[in-house]
Amino acid sequence: MREFTFAIDYEKGVDPVMDVFLEHSTLSAHSLDAVVDEHAFWRMEHVTGPETALDRLEDIRFDDSCCGEAITEQRCAAERHHDVVERSTNELVLYSYLADIRQCESVHTLAGKHLPDGLIFETRRQEETCWWRVLMRSDEQIGIFYDELGARLHNGLSFRMGHLRDASEWRREQMAGLNLPEEQETALRTAVSAGYYDPPRETTLDELAVELSIPRSTLSYRLRQAESTLIHRYVDRNETTRWLE
Template structure:
């Protein structure tokens, strides 16, 4: 397999989903997409972030008047089906299926036009950037795809080249966005960016607390909670296989 990576940057007002990501920078959305034929594709998208942001994304996805796929001036015409697979205060998983696609110029349809069948897409949205990883059997015509995407982007979108190389393995965690309350994510980001986890530390809890305008004890608690979530994800949460263990016990 070969992989082609790139990113598309969005100005505010250029796309309804990206506008939510721009307004709430803590929102992170990962998706796994499959291009079935020239007129249909599916996507499973996992989004983490504040509840109000997730409400907005859900509204946009279920609004049949908003395209959300096209990267050119031409909106996609298609029959759209969406379903919420999971929903909590800080995480949303949406399944999307489009069929009878016509007059559409999205990354999916442009890639499907030039690349061999069997394409798989992994994407990540955060802030103003939508990152793409296209897995394909052959890259014989990927240059044509690169040229067309770059030339056909509508106003407010800009293209950033990544790389073209042998696929470096299946990204098995591409949909396992870490669910974390916004205040914990903010605390963790400030600690990382401030150098709190460097050796030696470049900042202190007191400095970070002043920066975030919260008591030192509150910041310490939020970081401990965030670190606990990360540790459990790293070694595998014991609840992940509970359904299997429960079944084995019953048998």
């Protein structure tokens, strides 16, 4: 398998979806997409951010008159299907399926036209940038895809090349979720269930250590390690730019 990465930067007023990200710097989205063929694709998108931004993004996705896919001057006509899988005040999980795509030039349709069947995409959106990672069986036609993608972008969009290489490691943590060592996960789940992280705190490290039959110092170490992993994963906003290295 081969992996191709790139980024597209958006100026304000060019794309309705990206305008929401430009207006809300704390809004971020991660998606997995699959191309059925050049006329159809599906997406599962996970978005976190302010409730007002999520409301606006949901309205745009469900508005068939808004095109949030095209990257050239040619707007998209398609049969659109959207479903909200999960929604809270700061989180949105949205499923989208576009079929019978006509007169459209998006990353998905251009890739479906030039690259082999079975494509999978991972994207991240934040502020003015959408990062793309493409997993493909062969890069035989990647030159044509690259040339067409870079040369035909809509005014106000700019292209940044990442890399083309073997996909020996394809972001397993995003596909499988966050993994902690078993002893750290057990300690963390026990602490959460017992109310250790609730205000006011409902238990102590000593009580948890007795419940788990381990020394207090061992429990404290395991919780600190788990907390460090979770905090760094949440805070590290430079992770997306590593796609381009």
